[in-house]
Amino acid sequence: MSAAPEAARSQGLPPTLMAGRGRAVAAAIARFLLPILLALVVGAVILLLLGTDPLAYYTYVIRRGLFSWLGIQATVTRMAPLLMIAAGLIVAFRAGIWNLGADGQFLLAAVITAALGPALIGSLPDWLTIVICFVVAGLVGAVWSLVPAFLKVRYGINEIISTLMMSFLGISFANVLIKLVFFDPGTTVPQTHTLPVEDRLPRLFGSTIHSGILIALAAVLIVHFVMTRTSFGLKLCVVGANPRAAIHAGLNVGFLTYATFAISAGLVGLGGAVDILGVWGSVRADWNPSFGLLVVPLVFLARFHGLATIAFVMFFAVLQVGGESAAVRLGVPTFYTLVLVALLLIFLALVEYLDYRRQVRTRS
């Protein structure tokens, strides 16, 4: 598919904010903020139509998600798995590969982690259990992306569909594993054994925030560095931008494609491990936070840039955490966040399109 590389090319790197030219800075900020603003405004109209005061909703969400100690802890905690997924998506998207199967990769890795952790914790030291869980979770994610990678390399089959199919398959398979293999006989609702709280990832500074957030932040920054500053990252970007040119340049496109899938899905798998080892300790049957497709627009909005991704993931986490309490208090279900994300994606594309048109006009 050439749509992905084209997107990668037209997006490129965000213009640096240090450019010193007022207009460039303003344009860059507008390109980031305009889609968010438009999405919030149209979202407000929808809330009005549903009989909810949008201003009350938004202030409540921001107060709950950002301006309360409980909220900020929940927001930062929520950011950890989202950032790991975002790191995985940045690798794939920069390499021109549409990994849309994050949900399945995430959930399977989470279930395997939840099965492995409590089983190992009795006989191994804590740190070793956690390391093994991370390694295995990464491998599970990577293995789950092998089939789409094979189909793409061997037959040139578009990975959009194959990763989506593997995602649905993975979600059901994760449930089968919980219900038939890894269930804890001591509970009524099928779920895995639970990792004791004291054996989970250590908390930071006496808060409820776990250290997984540090791993996740590091992952995004490392991915950003590797993809923009190393020869390996550059090779992946070349394959993404123009596979034919990559072949002529003597790159092993097949190997690099496999590597992209494995790294991307592996990072998503680590996200599953972070969420289980940090927050939940076990997985209930039919649990599926479905973060995968929701992170896609954030990564696009950030134009695949690491720091910008962190900012947008935080924005989204505030919306989600605040939206969850708003669901209880104001009666607006969390589905509303889904609508906002969709609006964001559409306005993002629209702003990008208008910007592109403006550039074409000024050039000619």
Next chain:
Amino acid sequence: MHSLFTEPFLTALLFGAITAGVPLLFVGLGEQISEKAGVLNIGIEGMMLFGAYAGFVAAFYTGSFALGFVVGGLGGMAVAGLMALLCVRLGMNQIVIGIGLTLGAEGLTALLHHFQFARSYPRLEKAPVLEIPGISEIPVLGPALFHHNLIVYLIVAATFAIGWLYKHSDIGLNLEAAGSKPGALDAAGVSVVATRVGAVLATGFLAGMGGAYLANVGAGLFVPFMTNGAGFIGIVLAMLARGKPYWVLLGALIFGISLAMTTALQVAGLNIPTDVVQMLPFAMVILVLVIFGRHSVLPAALGLPYVRGER
């Protein structure tokens, strides 16, 4: 094992296969039209879901199944209209917009459903059935194949009509050209954009009707996220059918059987977790792609917006 192959079991299996396969046939045929014209319609899942919601609302308030199908189709078409405007007319990224429309339809229908029906979860009465006299009496096949809503016979007939259109009409040839050589179509004086917009709208209408069937006939009610990937399976069907509607029909039937396994096995008294059965269609897609993957064919200009004079 022989007890599996009793008459009620086979009838239930086949009947369920048709009920589960018809929505797939709708979306598969729809996606095929888009893909022929060069638009990879990832938003079809959202079109189907929105059609399911719109169709259910219409049928619930008017009591008319026929109106439910029409409104469902129009609902899918409304989402398709957005896609046509943004992707075909403005040439924006088809995949980003497709994901956006699907997420939006998921969120919006779940939201609307929450405010309207979440407390009552109303059900429709059973959809009217048209028994074809004579052949509906055949054992097993009769009750399984010829006891369906009128729309089922219509869409099967439409499959053949579409096949004829592809081969023998200007519309079909224009579609084909819009997907494989848009420049040539443009040179022949036919608008590529108009052809593709028409194709996307037709896709939306079919997907919406498929959604309405799923909600009104298949389930009898609307449940948030109820399409659960059926639209995406439609994309796979279209990919593997290589532009031939009859293959979509066959594929939809095969996937219908794998979907109908749950109910049929329960009728036979076997209790398998629903998750195992839910894996079947997706496992089959992957299997089919691995085995027949090299034969799937997509048009040359698929996924690319048409800009006159650009190569």
